[in-house]
Amino acid sequence: xxxxxxxxxxxxxxxxxxxxxxxxxxxxxxxxxxxxxxxxxxxxxxxxxxxxxxxxxxxxxxxxxxxxxxxxxxxxxxxxxxxxxxxxxxxxxxxxx
Numbered sequence: 001x002x003x004x005x006x007x008x009x010x011x012x013x014x015x016x017x018x019x020x021x022x023x024x025x026x027x028x029x030x031x032x033x034x035x036x037x038x039x040x041x042x043x044x045x046x047x048x049x050x051x052x053x054x055x056x057x058x059x060x061x062x063x064x065x066x067x068x069x070x071x072x073x074x075x076x077x078x079x080x081x082x083x084x085x086x087x088x089x090x091x092x093x094x095x096x097x
Contacts, residue, residue: 001018002018003051012028014026014058033069036071036074037073037074037078039074040077071092
């Protein structure tokens with residue numbers, strides 16, 4: 001099983017593919033000086049394997065490494081991910097943290 005993580009900026013999403021098929025996605029919207037992670041979705045056949053956590057971590061790492069944006073966790077899964085990773089809380093937009 002080969003997995004590949006990518007940032008598809010034209011589609012405003014982060015994608016995790018397994019053997020070429022889209023397994024999990026994080027959609028986002030840029031809001032001025034912040035970026036809202038608006039939806040996390042894992043296709044049913046791939047659920048229960050930690051892929052959502054993997055794609056959110058990839059997105060957060062990429063945002064931290066390549067932008068100056070603060071993150072707005074606009075989807076419940078991203079909010080829970082930050083709850084489980086308090087060491088990353090400094091990346092949250094202070095207006096919503």
